[in-house]
Amino acid sequence: MTKSNKLTLVFCTLILAATLVVAIAWHRTLPQDLTLRFHPYVGDKPLVLNNQSYKNPGGDGEFTIRDFQLFISNITLAFPNNTINEEESYHLVRFDGDSTFDQIVIPSIKIQNLRKLSLGIGIDPKANGAILFSGDLDPNSRMAWNWQVGYKFLLVEGTLALRESQLPLVYHIGFDDSYTELNFDITPEINVKNGVINFNIDLRRLFQKSSKKAKSLKKQESKQDIEYIDMSEMSHVKFSPRDVKAIAIGFQDFISML
Template sequence: MMKSYIKNIAVLFAFTLFVTSCSSDDDSKPVEGTFGDVELFFDNGVSGDALTLGNSYTNSNGETLTLERFNYIVSNFVLLKEDGSQFAYPKEDSYFIISEEAGTFTVHLENVPVGDYKKIKFGIGVDQQRYLQGETAQQSFWDLAAINNMTWTWSTGYRFVNFQGTFTATGGDGVSRSFMVHQGSNTATDNYREVTLNLPTTARVRTGEMPNIHLKSDANVILDGDNKIALRQNMNQAGTAASIMGGENLIKIAENTKKMFTVDHVHNGAGTHH
């Protein structure tokens, strides 16, 4: 009698494990027609170090920069699966500002179809298609951009990247001068750029399980990337400040910013992790 009882308990235990295992496996698989959220965290740095406004660093151009502002617009997010299929986030909601001075580092995407995503694509700035829809169509984002120093006038549009502070040049007179680098489109060139990044770990979007994609951005790349841009060669006539807001150097900077971002890691889980 005791043996039969023990045997029944063992069978019941094994069955429970089997059901639990199957349930666990089923829970881990995407369910068609359901949705989840994705969070992206942008971690700003300078050549591998944390970026802190007010701190100084020296680049390979022989210039020491003290950063006072580092803001940029990211937009038009697309998540791609291994088979090449993709989900483009609704365009009217796909514009975000990352601001070091405002402490805004997170992009939250809602109602993303469940699935296993292997790549992410996004834009730097505001594309011409969106801009040409007019001010009324994007009034709320325009207002947000204006508050964050990411606009000129409406006729000249958005600043895509706002990077500024002061600098001194090695071997120069030692005087600290202000600099401004504002990447944006103008009548001559479209300086909107797109970036596609592989994810080191699959981002598993599930209902109630939100992946956090941790990206690193390197501000040093703006002037010291594939294209080397010396601020001392972009001074105003008075020699009191440097600014780059157009021309050939801005096109080179726009190409540099395409390599400003890397994916550090992906955390799959229910909460927010950085």
């Protein structure tokens, strides 16, 4: 190969490499779907409905879950120069199908340089007090209390096996003051290039007696035990404001990024 041919080959290789870099950068700036994927757990164990039992976090016995669903709302995405608020942002996340997760898809946005993500657990007071159909809101659904009270923000049902008895577990949580906003930083370590952000929903956190910030929670656990609610002493929670508040404390901590 002559010297001129070698130079031509090198030049063409550089052109091809530059074109590829530009194409990749251009592709990343194109609108694409952003998927928020929620994985249910109990502590460090994946939640398996009906067939898997878990230790009562605050007492004796083991429990199984047959139904778990909750509302996620008001999703906001923050970028360096703008903020996107999802329209009709009321999603019912439920874990009663064959899949080990449920997900929310936000279509056709530019996810490059996403810096923060915020979401609400439950329904904001304005929508909770209105009779409207928006997103997954349906005042005739199982997740509605009634036309006057609003929606259940979270529904968990199952059974606690305690000695030789079976105790029904019913947790229908949600009043206006239970609505909780969570904020997440999208750091460089979190890979959103494929358009997916994974979240852990830890059912066990709902039964902790005090609220702790998710980032410091693991450090606290290594130093001291966390106190948990005994399911046998609080097995049925619906309209009691005090009991609802006790369970809703866990909203601060039970969703984290994987």
